[in-house]
Amino acid sequence: MKALADPTRRDILKRLNAGDLAAGEIAAACDMTAPSVSHHLNVLKQAELVASRRAGQSIIYSLNSTVVQEFLQELLDFFDIGENDDA
Amino acid sequence: MKALADPTRRDILKRLNAGDLAAGEIAAACDMTAPSVSHHLNVLKQAELVASRRAGQSIIYSLNSTVVQEFLQELLDFFDIGENDDA
DNA sequence: TAGATAATTAGACAAGCATCTAATTACGAC
DNA sequence: GTCGTAATTAGATGCTTGTCTAATTATCTA
Numbered sequence: 001m002k003a004l005a006d007p008t009r010r011d012i013l014k015r016l017n018a019g020d021l022a023a024g025e026i027a028a029a030c031d032m033t034a035p036s037v038s039h040h041l042n043v044l045k046q047a048e049l050v051a052s053r054r055a056g057q058s059i060i061y062s063l064n065s066t067v068v069q070e071f072l073q074e075l076l077d078f079f080d081i082g083e084n085d086d087a
Numbered sequence: 088m089k090a091l092a093d094p095t096r097r098d099i100l101k102r103l104n105a106g107d108l109a110a111g112e113i114a115a116a117c118d119m120t121a122p123s124v125s126h127h128l129n130v131l132k133q134a135e136l137v138a139s140r141r142a143g144q145s146i147i148y149s150l151n152s153t154v155v156q157e158f159l160q161e162l163l164d165f166f167d168i169g170e171n172d173d174a
Numbered sequence: 175t176a177g178a179t180a181a182t183t184a185g186a187c188a189a190g191c192a193t194c195t196a197a198t199t200a201c202g203a204c
Numbered sequence: 205g206t207c208g209t210a211a212t213t214a215g216a217t218g219c220t221t222g223t224c225t226a227a228t229t230a231t232c233t234a
Contacts, residue, residue, distance in 0.1 A: 005092035006192075010165075017166055023211060036193055038212055057201050057210045068166055075162070078097075079104055079155055093222075110181060123223055125182055144180045144231050 003047035008032065009040050013063060016050060022058040090134035095119065096127050100150060103137060109145040 003009060012026055021029070027037040041061060044050040048067045053060050090096060099113055108116070114124040128148060131137040135154045140147050 001097070002092050005089050008192085010088070014165065024209095027211095033194065034211065035195085035213080039192075042212085054201085059211065065166075072159075072162060072166070075159060078101065079152075079159070095222085111179095114181095120224065121181065122183080122225080126222075129182085141231085144178095146181060 003043050003049060006040065006043075008036075009044055012037075012040060012044065012061075013049065013068075016061060016063040020060050020062040022055075022060055024058065026061065090130050090136060093127065093130075095123075096131055099124070099127060099131065099148075100136065100155075103148060103150040107147050107149040109142075109147055111145065113148065 004013075008030060011030060015021060015026065015029060023037060023041060024034065026041070027034045030037060041050065041052070045052060049064055049071075050061050051064050053062075091100075095117060098117060102108060102113065102116060110124060110128060111121065113128070114121045117124060128137065128139070132139060136151055136158075137148050138151050140149075
């Protein structure tokens, strides 16, 4: 949950939602230094929202759609959406 | 979004989801000083996730279900849930 | 009005966090 | 093996934020 608190990380997730990206590409897109992005990617990774795989020198990051959807489902359950609210 | 980052605030929302509560009741339930809870309630209020009304000496807080649902819908749209993921 | 209770505001302080530069590791090309 | 590129790790710094105590505001009751 805290992983989604930062705007940069949400931006990263949004980009990854459109397609896999290398760490360097993300850094360029976010207009941020590589270490900073690396930090955010690590946070997202620990939250299991993204996965990484090496491809030569690059490391490709991809969105973990399953976990994202599970998280959203939890959130929906949390607020009991679809409940009777007969005022 | 950042309003949901703090565990205490999520706890407050959960309690309010079960029913309206006075500020003091929330403070007691969260085992926290009144000013701290007041701070969190203010954050939630600015995010329009909760609403408040005065009832005598107490101030009653209630969950703003509409905004909560709108927020969840935004989140669902954000990740394009239900999209085609033909790998 | 005076006193008591409920809540907020003001101010301070410590912990957490996002960001940067510098250094290190990993891989590929020569 | 050496050089260059991609990325991470290490370490430092400044800002944000959650928490507290003390003081203030608002309401009710006698």
